Amino acid sequence: MEVNKNAMLWIAIGILFLSALFLTYKASAIGKAGVTGASVTGNTVDTTGWTANEIMNYEMHGTIPARAQGRGASSGTGMVGGC
Numbered sequence: 001m002e003v004n005k006n007a008m009l010w011i012a013i014g015i016l017f018l019s020a021l022f023l024t025y026k027a028s029a030i031g032k033a034g035v036t037g038a039s040v041t042g043n044t045v046d047t048t049g050w051t052a053n054e055i056m057n058y059e060m061h062g063t064i065p066a067r068a069q070g071r072g073a074s075s076g077t078g079m080v081g082g083c
Contacts (some may be wrong), residue, residue, distance in 0.1 A: 045058065045068075050065065050068065
């Protein structure tokens with residue numbers, strides 16, 4: 001019976017380790033997409049003509065300026081992630 005408990009414990013540890021590796025890989029892929037400017041979902045927002053402050057607010061908070069709502073932003077709250 002002791003062998004079965006140890007085997008189950010090591011199997012559980014292995015599954016947790018593999019899932020941690022997978023989630024780390026996914027997080028690094030999302031981080032790389034954010035650094036290069038690529039969009040993870042494939043949607044992009046045209047930021048030409050925006051001020052530096054508006055671009056910073058978009059990058060940090062996901063807010064889109066009210067004057068740009070009709071140009072490629074989704075209708076609704078103006079938030080990219082819906083936060």
